[in-house]
Amino acid sequence: MSQQVIVALDVPSVREAAGLAGVIRASWYKVGLELIYSKDGLRFARQLKMAGVKLFLDAKLSDVPTTVERATAAICREIEPEFLSVRNNVEAALKGASGITRIAHVPYLTSDREQYCIATPAPALVCSAHLARNYRHDFGILDKTLIVPGIRLPGNISDDHAVPAASCEEADFLVIGRPITRADDPYAAYKKFLEIAA
C-alpha cells in the first residue's frame, strides 16, 4: 500500500507528548487541538520540527478570510508544518501559506454526517475511509492527497467511524491515535501499523 502513518499525539501535556514521541520515534506526528491549547503545546510542535520530524498541525482553522490568511501565514512562519488543517476559507489559507506547508481541508468531521467535497482548492483533504474510496473510484480524484483518521487494527473496531488499516488503501496518510498512544507497547503498535501500511 505504501502509506505514511501519522501518529496523533492527543494527550493533555507536552510532558506526555514528549514521552510518547521518545518511545514511538515516528516520522510523522499530528498535533491537534488538545496539545495546541496546552501549556507550551505550539513550542513543542516547533521542537518536533526542529528534531526533523514531519508535522501535521491539526489546527482546524475556521474564521473570516483575513484572519485565516494571517493565522496561516503566522503558523507557516513560526512552525512550518508539512500539513495545516483548515475548516473554511481555504482560498485565504492558500494565500497565507508559504514554504513547505500544504493546506489540508477538513470540510466535514468524520464523526458528523460527511458529505462530498469534490471542488476544494486545497491540495489535501481529510476524510473518512469510506469517502476516500469514493473520491478515488467514483469521482476519479487522483490529484488530492487524502488523509484518513479513524483507523484501527483488525479485530479492534469499537466505533462506527473506524475501519481496519488494511481496508483503506485509497488513503495517502493514515492518522492513528489511541491504538498507538494507548497501547501497552506504543512502539510495537506503531510498527504493526507501519507493516500494514508498507
Ligand code: C5P
Ligand atoms: O481515534 P484516534 O485516537 O485514532 O484518533 C486520532 C485522530 O483522528 C484524532 O485526533 C481525531 O481528531 C481524528 N479522528 C477523526 N475522526 C474519527 C476518529 C478520529 O477525525 N472518526
